[in-house]
Amino acid sequence: MMNKKWLLYIMFVFSNILYSQNEKDSLEIAVIHETLPFYLNTNPNSVASFLKGNDTYNVMYNALRSHPDPKHVKKINAYADSIKNIITSKKIQVLTIDTLYQYSYQPMAYEDLRKKGDWKKKQESLRDEFKRNRFVRLDRPISIEFVDLIKKQIDSKQLKRVINLTDLNKGHYEFIDKSSGCQDSLFCMEGIRVFRPTFNEKKDKACYLISFECKSERVCRDFLFIEKINEKWYYVDSYPSSQISQEIMALNKK
Template sequence: MKLILSLLFLSFVQLSFSQSVDLATERSIISETLCQYLNTNPNSAASFLKANKGYQLMSESFKMALAFEPDSAKQKDIYKEMSDFDRYVDSITLQLQHKKIMVQLTDTLYAYRYVAGSRNLKTEKDWHDNYTYLLNDFQKNNLHRFDTIVGESYIDLIKQQIHYKGESVPLELSSFNLAHYQYQKKAADCEQSEFCMQADKVYRAVFNADGTKGCYLFSFLCGENKICRSFIFIKKENGRWIYVAEYPSWIIDEA
């Protein structure tokens, strides 16, 4: 009986997780949404443009510092830091009108390969046991891993990635050039430049049945010899693909 249930489960996975988007469209969708995600990444200078996440977080931190600092002399120091930050933002805004942010990236669109750790989320039991914990993040966001509540439907896209059967394919990096970003192979050191980002890999996307939501992975250097990787969630809205949220991959694959 267990064997029959396992076979039925695997058949369901294969039928439910079929790709609904061709490779050329998949590349285009990733290109369109990756630049939107990078605008939220603190390693990107564009994150500090006034409409973007880095600027908003810094502005909120200054407001909080002022609210909890009764000393007028120290408040004066905070106002000076705010002024210096505004000048920095103005400089970044001006430079990005004619300058691109170089993103160093491997020229392959990788297929995600889930590696089981203390649990194996490819099995029905471990996936079911772990689902409650995922719901806490996706429906309640109790640990504030998201900027907003994204909803349960994106959990199924993680499941698709875990069971993904596609192959890695070559990637023409220049085809990703869009908005403030220009991509190149990892070669020259860009650690000292605020207009260069040390990325790592981008992974193939999966989509829901009606092709309105998707998920791929992206990794980048986030410390000395440390790689951070996230599931990138996207959706189609008014005929355009937009970035929704990121979710750390170590929660899934423990890597």
């Protein structure tokens, strides 16, 4: 018969493991909830990106502001204003699945970043790119610590897990099961998948991925970099995962 002391010890250890896992799960949801809307505001698939000051609006405005006919800029501003008026009372539906996925790295033909030598070369290249933004794939230079979080994603053995989609709702966005379908195609984003975060040792920087529909009926995927400042998580920047992994995915295979 099992000694009572051993039984209590086993129960104590098990409860600590369970608490630790629940704490990790809660942190994953919390950081995505706090930061994902800010990334979506930059994504051209989101109508919110057309609001003044957001990425798609800025691209269009800067392209047309020097046009000799001012009516083009007026049209952009009128469209942005109309979106602003509607979005105050209407959410953008994000059609997805109630799952946080694991990142499945697919090596390139010329490099396998799971191998020490290949990763060392890539690490040096990425650190230089993140420090200087020399290829302008980022909005600005960012911390080279995020490079190591990409490696954590490559090596991660995390499995996918089920989540409550309403826990992600924030700002302009309402996350719903993709089976519901779009009620309004303009205020809807389809083909979104969210991947589990990896954290640095201090738990003040993290990286997760988002996949979304892009041109030619393909799925694109971005690494999202986030940072904790004064107990609050902030979206920092994104980086195309096609620069890290083989990323040819058809919509029906995403």
